[in-house]
Amino acid sequence: MSYHFNEIEAKWQKYWAENQTFKAANPGEEGAEKPKYYVLDMFPYPSGAGLHVGHPLGYIASDIYARYKRHKGFNVMHPQGYDSFGLPAEQYAIQTGQHPAVTTAENIKTYRRQLDKIGFSFDWSREVRTSDPSYYKWTQWIFIQLFNSWYNKDTDKAEDISSLIAIFEKEGNINVNAEADDDVEQFSAEQWNAFSDEKQQKILLQYRLTFLSETEVNWCPALGTVLANDEIVNGVSERGGHPVERKKMKQWSMRISAYAQRLLDGLDKLDWPQPLKDSQTNWIGRSEGAMVSFAVIDGGNLPKINVFTTRPDTIFGVSFMTLAPEHELVSKITTEAQKEEVEAYVKATAKRSELDRMADVKTISGAFTGAYAEHPFTKEPIPIWIGDYVLAGYGTGAVMSVPCGDQRDYNFAKHFNIPIPNIFEGVDISKEAFTDKENTVITNSDFLNGLSYKKAMKTVIYEMEKRGFGYKKVNYRMRDAVFSRQRYWGEPFPVYYVDGLPQMIDEKYLPIKLPEVEKYLPTEDGKPPLGNAEVWAWCTETNQVVSNDKINNTTVFPLELNTMPGWAGSSQYFNRYMDPNNANEIFSQEAINYWQDVDLYIGGSEHATGHLLYSRFWQKFMFDKGLVPQDEFAKKLINQGMILGTSAFVYRVEWFYTRSVWGENNPEKVKKLPRKSELPDIYVSKSIFENIGRFYANYQNSDNSFLRQIDKKISELEKEYKIFESEGIGTISRSNNLAISPIHVDVSLVNSSDELDVKAFKKARIEYKNSKLLLEDGKYIVGREVEKMSKSKYNVVNPDAICEQYGADSLRLYEMFLGPLEQSKPWNTAGITGVHGFLKKLWKLYHTGKDGAFLVSENEPAAESFKTLHKTIKKVEEDIENFSFNTSVSTFMIAVNELTSQKCTSRAVLEPLIILISPYAPHIAEELWSKLGYNESISSAPFPKFEEKYLVESTKTYPISFNGKMRFTMELSLDLSKDEIEAAVMAHEKTKAQLAGRTPKKVIIVPGKIVNIVG
């Protein structure tokens, strides 16, 4: 009986689904007494294109691990669901008018069908979809929790807003140490109590962990929405590559900056890839320094200019100050004389997009405001400039410029002829700034003279704090995260507005469901798409969403028109999986205390600064609120590499026609210039292309035989299609220049030897139908190149087709066999025959009976078979623990090759062997397991135990090296002492031949390893 993988795989997939084989037990259910293990894949967005073979790589790895852990006796949770809100569905809706919910549901169906075919051990009873109201109810709920919280720096955690109000009522905000907006005014208890309700609400907004504020945002006009920093790559939108500009808008933000230090510290205890941790560290961007205030001379009651600097030790080197053009003081301090210049400059920089600004970092620009600040120590006047090299978004948007110690300040000073005082001893600053901190001795700096960087830092901060114009400060690059999107297909906010102030809808009325709209575009007056909704107002009497025409601003109020960003739904989904159908709570405490956190998280590295940072932030918030027991949600994380496509190219010959007539005033009679599309194309095989190159001039006179052939083919076509026989004036001739263009061709038309299936090729597209092919050795050889897998490159390989042709087990094995999980690697379908052949051999190993009948014997296996089995157990177990799945596939191959040649049929070997293989190739394993006489699924069979005794050897084949080079091997007993080994080796005739009479200087013997003879 041969290996019918299609039947076997369908049978077991059905069995698993019907028996809920992979349903994880929650507390109180049977199975929950086992230790828990939580394996999670990163939330997929169900795109319309479906899966290609690159997508399941991580899922296969996590599935192997999950199945392995079940064999090891764990209660394994391996859930899957969909991050189903998102831009592509909405863009598609805008184009076609189809409701995103409809297309999303279709896409999910496709995804599910594809995933099912690969035989994953997902617990589908836990599936969640972020766009499902029963799910986003809890996303809205978390938003409300954040709104009702503030960050207390004294306790270093988030607390309920009521505790803040209590402090305000008792002592105002003088002693409050909170993470809040920079511009909070100070007030006493009396003042607070006297404030209007509106004023109190506005003040509280400055403290809440999610808050509404006028902020500078990244506005993407093409997408009609704002974007978070992590959604912008190289100055353009991550999705679609559209330009982004800066704009001030009233937006919801998340006070993630409150957690900056904890997000940084938490990285230490995470078993995550170092590059990922590095990029989070980078993103958070902690720097230590000082905050220093500079008073504006004759500024009246203008606020002081605060600057953040990491080099307060260089304060005596300040020769000017620079403000970002957007800085709020710019308009207030600019003198009448400088007004025109400054305004022009501010206008010009506002127009420049992020991309422009980044593209020319070299151009130095700025303007003098005419105002001066007072140096806090020397009391000297310092000119205040503005310049776009100072970013509004970092620090305070202003810098004290020390041209001798900072290259940017130096360049600016040089450009505008500002003096560059030198405060470094014995350093030449005529060419560039001196930025070295370690070898610095300060001079020309009053009380800092003669001090090193470290000492000067301490001294100057002490002095500044004493005199009251500066203090030590830690600054973070990370900004608060913008949380509003001007999109339709996202979570609606549970928010309505009373007199322009946001009000939360009570939890018990959630979810606030996404309203229907006629158009998914922004409204004509520029409101977000929800502005098109007709039923989108909140009635505080009935607590329902009601028609907009009922808005009276006394009982019925307008609802928020923005929606939440993509990361909202994915920032707590891992916890929701623990209790996904709970309608009363986001999850029960019982469930979260059992499951705790994710033990293994697998996904792509592209989420480093988005999803993974936001999720950690929400987790810490949930931890502060006592809702989760762990303040990090995933102990171990692995980034799987990308699978690249191996594109195939055919080489199309391009030729051209010219016409001899010019200046003709009767265009109708002019002969029509033939177009190449009138003729079939000519394609040349790879080596012909390599011989000729991309361009060839004067080819008709060349004696290159390939060019002669091409010339002949073209002539034949011209005759056949009567190219020169059309009527008209003038002569048409063929140009003597030739070009050859590599064109992507579908990889499915190419075999493992890079030969094009010519018949299939001609059928594949109409334009190929009559094409002429110039072959080499009777074959058409295509070119190959490794590129990203994408539809436009015709190199996409669909897993369905692979499952159809080779089976899911082959696909799973092959994806693992390609190479280390973390590495990027090219896909080449040809290689799959190797693992497919292995599965056939494996099947055969259990079917050695008459006519291929199933056969296992109860005989005691040979010692060497036990040895094969146990070294396989050892290696595979180590490999899985180290996530080295590629090497275990090789190990299986070696084991099956050995057992086959040993003619092993013993149950005592074949039974444990199939358990070892089952995490990798579960379908064939289940089938063989049932043939071995079991009625239960193999999935919970205990993993075989490794026993050292089967591997004990009595001899070792020693490599005998001379001066480190292996010359021959010798089998020696492992019982021998060093001296005995040396005697045996020296007595060997080959040793004598190698030495040729010389006496060795030294003989190195490492028993059980190697012998090296030096001399």
Add this chain to the structure above:
RNA sequence: GCUCGAGUGGUGGAAUUGGUAGACACGCUGGACUUAAAAUCCAGUGGACAGUAAUGUCCGUAUGGGUUCAAGUCCCAUCUCGAGUACCA
């Protein structure tokens, strides 16, 4: 520019603490079976040189140095590729 990662046959890759470089597979070559093809099975396959052959010699893990009895592995310098980041004061 900065930070991190990686360079091993024709290809994907293996070599766990320095100890037989190229496991396992693809591809290729030759053979068996077949009218033929596919499938399957067997043998060979890093390069160069010598020999009818068994075999032997030399070279070989991006490049150049170094440490060591011994280096793909450790150290220094250089080159190339990839990823992230980008006026962060």
